[in-house]
Amino acid sequence: MRVLSLGADRLALAQRGAWKKLTAEERFWARVEEEASGCWRWTGAKTGRGYGVIAPSGKRLDMAHRFAYKLLVGPIAPGLTIDHLCRNQLCVNPAHLEPVTQAENTARGTSPTAIAARSGFCRNGHSKTVENWEPGHSRCRICNREAVRAAYKTPACCPSGHSYKKFGRLSASGKLRCRVCFPPRR
Numbered sequence: 001m002r003v004l005s006l007g008a009d010r011l012a013l014a015q016r017g018a019w020k021k022l023t024a025e026e027r028f029w030a031r032v033e034e035e036a037s038g039c040w041r042w043t044g045a046k047t048g049r050g051y052g053v054i055a056p057s058g059k060r061l062d063m064a065h066r067f068a069y070k071l072l073v074g075p076i077a078p079g080l081t082i083d084h085l086c087r088n089q090l091c092v093n094p095a096h097l098e099p100v101t102q103a104e105n106t107a108r109g110t111s112p113t114a115i116a117a118r119s120g121f122c123r124n125g126h127s128k129t130v131e132n133w134e135p136g137h138s139r140c141r142i143c144n145r146e147a148v149r150a151a152y153k154t155p156a157c158c159p160s161g162h163s164y165k166k167f168g169r170l171s172a173s174g175k176l177r178c179r180v181c182f183p184p185r186r
Contacts, residue, residue, distance in 0.1 A: 024056035039091040050089045068092035
């Protein structure tokens with residue numbers, strides 16, 4: 001690994017208190033290392049989710065990859081977020097960063113929801129065709145139809161396993177109740 005920095009020893013800077021006197025750009029480069037993959041790995045502070053952070057003004061934190069993009073490429077348009085094309089959360093190489101909408105960033109992700117959305121099938125294996133899928137819905141029409149039927153279907157037994165045919169009765173509110181689990185009041 002090669003350090004893309006001023007060549008300053010971080011420990012020496014911290015001991016002398018000179019770290020505070022460095023500009024935000026100098027502090028940024030002192031915490032960047034180049035990897036063989038082409039990524040510039042952030043070695044400074046991280047968030048709980050694994051993204052690098054830097055305090056350019058010394059007070060307010062900024063994400064390290066956003067700071068790198070603004071420093072080396074230019075401003076980020078409003079409403080856009082930065083996507084790591086290399087899928088390395090600590091990478092601050094602007095060649096690996098692209099401004100995209102939040103929806104596009106989520107769709108490119110590796111979460112189970114993003115993978116399922118790209119698959120072309122619902123969770124039960126039905127194909128996502130125009131006839132079978134309504135935009136914005138979480139279930140295909142076949143799965144939705146089955147869920148509605150199941151909701152209206154009368155169960156054969158109570159949760160404890162007693163048959164409603166043998167032990168079933170209607171309560172005063174019209175619900176099917178088990179006589180063993182809920183004996184009638186006298």
